[in-house]
Amino acid sequence: MKKNKQLSAFLIGLALLFASVIPAHAEELDKLTGKKFAQLARGGVLYDNWFEELGVKVDKTHPSYPSAGKEKGSVTWRCKECHGWDYKGKSGAYSSGSHYTGIVGIRAYANQAPEEVMKILKNDTHSFGSMIPEDSLEALALFVAYGQTDMDxxxxxxxxxxxxxxxxxxxxxxxxxxxxxxxxxxxxxxxxxxxxxxxxxxxxxxxxxxxxxxxxxxxxxxxxxxxxxxxxxxxxxxxxxxxxxxx
Ligand code: HEC
Ligand code: HEC
Structure with missing residues (x-):
């Protein structure tokens, strides 16, 4: 009996440890099933490089890419180039070095309504509305809302x-x-x-x-x-x- 008690205490401990590693928004992610889940999965790939995934050609530097930045050309159209692989922009790993842009991350939009993110993607800073099809914009918005994690x-x-x-x-x-x-x-x-x-x-x-x-x-x-x-x-x-x- 004593052993059983020890075992259950251990299992509860383990569960708590596990829970502390998993962010709250994982619950939101779990709620997405079927088509929405598939779209979310695509959103992460599009965040990495939407024009490669969609087979779209971009060449000039993105108009909102800061002139102080060191990159140029198509790479400046990737979300990760302005917002970082850790989604923290200027407060993340891109806070210095050749990828520094001084642009904010996307962390503030985790768990926000995907519709709000859609509006941002179509705003004058981004102007993706005419370049990225609606279903892919939705996929990106789902990624921003439910797919990102606090990597730190x-x-x-x-x-x-x-x-x-x-x-x-x-x-x-x-x-x-x-x-x-x-x-x-x-x-x-x-x-x-x-x-x-x-x-x-x-x-x-x-x-x-x-x-x-x-x-x-x-x-x-x-x-x-x-x-x-x-x-x-x-x-x-x-x-x-x-x-x-x-x-
Ligand atoms: C079906 C083949 C395939 C499988 C399976 C696969 N990969 Fe890849 N992986 C690729 C290809 C192709 C690339 C892109 C190569 C390129 O374009 O430079 C890549 C790129 C990567 C990169 C990016 C590296 C960089 O700097 O660009 C990482 C990281 C990676 N894979 C890790 C993994 C891990 C971890 C797994 C297992 C979960 C995995 N891959 C499974 C084919 C695969
Ligand atoms: C050339 C740089 C650049 C690229 C590429 C870019 N963004 Fe942005 N993004 C910005 C800037 C600058 C802001 C700051 C506020 C504004 O003007 O919208 C911003 C703001 C945001 C915000 C709101 C963050 C906040 O806290 O206010 C989100 C979400 C976002 N971008 C998502 C994306 C996604 C998703 C992509 C890829 C499809 C992307 N961005 C590509 C420059 C960029």
């Missing part, structure tokens, strides 16, 4: 380490990701022959981008999304990727 809770800003468990992450990685990335994460080189960057390199250098890709997949590719898993498992996969070789 799970990835240490200074060490860039995921709080996830690499052992459990390995089980998921070795059953899914290796099909394309290989066991060592080196099947795809994300940079060039001279300075190769593999999954291990990227996961350590930019864990925020890697977590986004784990959750949503990669635009313009066959890469799967792990959105059907909980955030905890996604963080475990990130932790495993951070153990992969960089060279």
């Amino acid at each position: 809770l799970y990835i240490d800003r200074a060490s860039k380490k995921s709080i996830g468990d690499p052992v459990n992450g390995g089980r998921i990685f070795l059953a899914t990701c290796i099909k394309c990335h290989n066991e060592d994460g080196k099947a795809i080189n994300f940079k060039d022959e001279k300075n190769p960057e593999y999954l291990g390199t990227v996961a350590k250098k930019n864990p925020w981008e890697t977590l986004h890709n784990i959750r949503w997949g990669h635009p313009g590719s066959q890469m799967i999304s792990l959105l059907f898993l909980g955030l905890k498992e996604q963080l475990d996969v990130l932790a495993f990727c951070q153990t992969l070789p960089e060279k």
Whole structure:
């Protein structure tokens, strides 16, 4: 009997720990079923690179991209370029460096009505209304409202380490990701022959981008999304990727 009590105390403890890792808006996410869930899943990929996913050509620099910024051309049309991989803009990982724009993040619109986000995407700053079809704008709005997470809770800003468990992450990685990335994460080189960057390199250098890709997949590719898993498992996969070789 005593053992049973200890066990249930342990299980409650575990549940509480787990609950503290999962943000409140996960409940909203859970409410989305069928078509809405599919649309949300697409929203995350569109946030990464909507024009690649939609096959739209953009070349000039976005009119709202600040002249002080160091980027130019099509990349300045990606949501992540102005608002960051951690969705925190100037208060996040893009608070300095070549991607600094001084633009706010999108965190304030987490859990807000997707309709309000739609209005922002069509405003004069963004002018996406004429470029992105209505259903894709809706997908983006669902992502902003219910898909984003506060990454600082799970990835240490200074060490860039995921709080996830690499052992459990390995089980998921070795059953899914290796099909394309290989066991060592080196099947795809994300940079060039001279300075190769593999999954291990990227996961350590930019864990925020890697977590986004784990959750949503990669635009313009066959890469799967792990959105059907909980955030905890996604963080475990990130932790495993951070153990992969960089060279
Ligand atoms: C070229 C830079 C740029 C790009 C690209 C961009 N935005 Fe913005 N965004 C801004 C600026 C500047 C603001 C600040 C307020 C304004 O004028 O709308 C903003 C504000 C926002 C806000 C409101 C944030 C707040 O707290 O007021 C949301 C939500 C948002 N953008 C979502 C997106 C999404 C989704 C995408 C991609 C489809 C995107 N943005 C692409 C520049 C950009
Ligand atoms: C069906 C093949 C496939 C599967 C399965 C797959 N990926 Fe990918 N992944 C790709 C392709 C293709 C790219 C994009 C390569 C490019 O365009 O540079 C990519 C890109 C990435 C990136 C972006 C790196 C960067 O800097 O651009 C990350 C991170 C990533 N994959 C992680 C994973 C993880 C983790 C898993 C397992 C959950 C996984 N992938 C499963 C094919 C796959």
